Amino acid sequence: MKKIDIIAGARPNFMKIGPVVHAIHRYNESATEQITYRLIHTGQHYDKKMSEDFFEQLNIPKPHINLGVGSGTQATQTANIMMRYEEAVKADKPELCLVVGDVTSTMACAIVAKKERVKVAHIEGGIRSGDENMPEEINRMVTDSITDFFFTTSNVANENLEALGHAEGKVFFVGNTMIDSLLGNLNRLQKPALVDENKLSEKSFLVMTLHRPSNVDGMESLRQLLEIINDNVGDKKVVFPMHPRTKKMYDQLGMNYDNLIITGPMSYLEFIYLIKNALGVITDSGGITEEATVLGIPCMTLRNSTERPETVTVGTNEIVGTNPENILPLLKKLIAGNWKKGGIPELWDGKTADRIVKIIGKL
Numbered sequence: 001m002k003k004i005d006i007i008a009g010a011r012p013n014f015m016k017i018g019p020v021v022h023a024i025h026r027y028n029e030s031a032t033e034q035i036t037y038r039l040i041h042t043g044q045h046y047d048k049k050m051s052e053d054f055f056e057q058l059n060i061p062k063p064h065i066n067l068g069v070g071s072g073t074q075a076t077q078t079a080n081i082m083m084r085y086e087e088a089v090k091a092d093k094p095e096l097c098l099v100v101g102d103v104t105s106t107m108a109c110a111i112v113a114k115k116e117r118v119k120v121a122h123i124e125g126g127i128r129s130g131d132e133n134m135p136e137e138i139n140r141m142v143t144d145s146i147t148d149f150f151f152t153t154s155n156v157a158n159e160n161l162e163a164l165g166h167a168e169g170k171v172f173f174v175g176n177t178m179i180d181s182l183l184g185n186l187n188r189l190q191k192p193a194l195v196d197e198n199k200l201s202e203k204s205f206l207v208m209t210l211h212r213p214s215n216v217d218g219m220e221s222l223r224q225l226l227e228i229i230n231d232n233v234g235d236k237k238v239v240f241p242m243h244p245r246t247k248k249m250y251d252q253l254g255m256n257y258d259n260l261i262i263t264g265p266m267s268y269l270e271f272i273y274l275i276k277n278a279l280g281v282i283t284d285s286g287g288i289t290e291e292a293t294v295l296g297i298p299c300m301t302l303r304n305s306t307e308r309p310e311t312v313t314v315g316t317n318e319i320v321g322t323n324p325e326n327i328l329p330l331l332k333k334l335i336a337g338n339w340k341k342g343g344i345p346e347l348w349d350g351k352t353a354d355r356i357v358k359i360i361g362k363l
């Protein structure tokens with residue numbers, strides 16, 4: 001395939017597509033037939049700190065098209081993305097639509113492409129949490145059901161796809177493009193100002209992120225989580241960069257927590273700096289469990305499931321749930337520095353995007 005659309009819409013997409021764009025440029029330097037691409041930003045995330053800053057820091061070229069859909073309910077976002085991407089496909093039809101991850105933009109563009117008879121390739125295909133309460137799980141199921149070529153991050157994903165009846169020739173186990181970004185930027189990390197402002201030395205702090213609707217959309221669940229963490233970190237501090245969704249509810253709470261250092265969404269190079277220097281990570285994100293695993297940093301996931309089981313079986317992650325009774329013992333272990341050591345999952349080696357582009361060139 002030589003003419004592709006690359007779709008990105010929300011923050012966790014950008015570090016996954018950046019390496020692919022760079023790998024296409026490398027491929028074209030020696031290829032007899034060039035791969036041309038259109039980078040399409042759906043506009044699902046639009047704040048500078050949730051979007052533009054990532055393009056700048058990761059040297060991703062400006063998108064050719066921004067669909068500018070903005071916020072809304074799941075259905076509104078999906079519908080707007082579909083209507084606007086359909087126009088873009090009708091105006092200039094690609095041979096392949098490359099989607100990544102599990103956000104609303106991923107699913108919406110995959111559906112449009114498939115109906116326009118454009119082949120769909122899914123980076124990070126095949127992963128499943130089994131929890132249909134999360135919109136991402138539905139996005140994964142729908143996207144994978146119409147995907148023509150899967151680029152997978154793990155053997156578990158390969159097995160899931162096999163169980164769903166997807167033929168072996170369609171599934172390519174390539175590794176993790178998010179880890180390409182991580183390893184490729186380790187020597188460019190930037191120390192956030194808050195580190196010196198709060199006199200944070202290495203391993204004297206935790207990093208926390210929470211943005212799942214189940215954790216942050218209810219005032220009581222958010223208050224409980226923040227309270228148990230704030231009250232049980234001893235002399236450690238917790239850096240808490242807040243997603244806009246979380247900030248909305250936090251502002252309504254009107255509480256002050258003296259061990260939490262609250263800040264807005266961080267840039268990529270600053271955020272990875274924090275994780276790399278932290279004693280541990282507390283999160284309800286999936287991607288961050290992968291980054292913590294590769295950096296060997298202890299990680300507690302405040303969810304009841306994960307679609308990335310290798311971060312637990314191989315890596316540093318533990319699934320703790322959201323019940324305060326379960327959180328407390330593990331939090332104590334984390335603070336005491338008494339955590340399991342992890343390894344690196346297979347093929348998470350920083351070379352995944354080159355593998356993907358080589359395969360696309362041959363499809």
Ligand code: UD1
Nearest residue numbers: 010011012044045046047050071072103104135136244245
């Ligand atoms: C989305 C993804 C989630 C991912 C997360 C990372 C889906 C279903 N979910 O969730 O998988 O982990 O991104 O950030 O696609 N908002 C802003 N500025 C922005 C973007 C959003 O203020 O640039 C606010 C809006 O009030 C919006 C809310 O955040 O309503 C939620 O944004 P949305 O894109 O619906 O989902 P996320 O919770 O960000």
